[in-house]
Amino acid sequence: MASSMIPELQKTFEKTWAYEMNQQLKEMFQAKASKERLDVVKSLMACKQKPRAFICAFVLEMKGYFDRMESLNMIFDAELSINIILSGLQANYNQFVLSYQINGKKTLIMELYSLLQTAEQGIKKSDVPSTSAAPVLAVGHNAKKRKTSHSN
Structure with a gap:
């Protein structure tokens, strides 16, 4: 020794x-x-997906925190880990989170990562404006108000 x-x-x-x-x-x-456990927990809880950042970077950062916690003898079960990751996602993943919770399937972090990559592709496609759609033009009627005189 x-x-x-x-x-x-x-x-x-x-x-x-x-x-x-x-x-x-x-x-x-x-x-x-x-102290190191406390620092890692603080970083883990403060970790949120950055706007326009790829899901890959976020999930791998979170997994790194979980792995570090495990090396410090503080182990999160898979369900808690998944819930912490889901809580750090941007609002445009809300539909994914809802579907994931309704489905009720138990997954590991890397399986969730794969599902999130698929969802990310769908979200990015829906964010791109369609060039084939005709632009909508709203035309309003601009009526002039007339002064009315009141004679006594």
Whole structure:
């Protein structure tokens, strides 16, 4: 165990039993891990899809946060992870979110990612104005008001 440490730590734990070494190391690094977990949770909860950003970047950023949390022994179940991702989507994905919830199918993050890519293609197609449609011109009638005189 000591051979994998930097020389300074090796000297510190030179005459320490493995159990004691483990306890002291936990104490040394526990506070740092706790702060890092808090920082990652803050970043995760503040993460929202940027306007006009591709869904790929957003989902991979969120997955990175979940993976980091897992490495810090804080694991979110798949359903909670999916709900957090869905809550960070832009408003133009509301129809997708509604359909996803109605469907009730349980998916993993990468399966959701694939579904979101398909939805993104549909959203981008609907955002492009059609060039084949004739423009609509509204013509209004501009009637002049006449002054009326009231004679007594």
